Amino acid sequence: MSSEGKRDRPILLVDDDNDILDAESEALTTGGFNVVSARDGAEALRALDIGPLPQVIVLDIQMPGLDGPTFARALRERLRHVPLIVVTAAPDPRHEADRCNAEAYLAKPFAPDTLVQTVRRFAA
Numbered sequence: 001m002s003s004e005g006k007r008d009r010p011i012l013l014v015d016d017d018n019d020i021l022d023a024e025s026e027a028l029t030t031g032g033f034n035v036v037s038a039r040d041g042a043e044a045l046r047a048l049d050i051g052p053l054p055q056v057i058v059l060d061i062q063m064p065g066l067d068g069p070t071f072a073r074a075l076r077e078r079l080r081h082v083p084l085i086v087v088t089a090a091p092d093p094r095h096e097a098d099r100c101n102a103e104a105y106l107a108k109p110f111a112p113d114t115l116v117q118t119v120r121r122f123a124a
């Protein structure tokens with residue numbers, strides 16, 4: 001696949017908070033990324049089944065239904081090479097990232113620019 005093709009692949013945002021999803025989506029869209037959103041892990045797995053492979057997944061930890069760590073395990077069974085960035089308000093975000101075998105983490109709240117810079121580090 002050409003680097004141009006990879007760059008066109010979306011960033012998958014997974015969070016049950018619509019306000020956070022909207023803010024993340026706006027920041028990344030303004031930063032030049034195509035974005036797909038899911039409100040929980042089950043919706044994110046369906047997005048993986050029907051859509052193009054994402055460049056990066058930005059994953060909330062605490063969600064109803066299929067939570068972040070459960071989604072991350074299912075993700076790694078399917079796709080081992082998609083960078084995963086967890087976002088969490090948990091007191092130990094590094095621990096949460098380790099639980100999900102994530103490449104990076106962001107502690108909530110974070111600045112939109114920080115999200116864009118972190119995603120850019122792992123995107124094509």
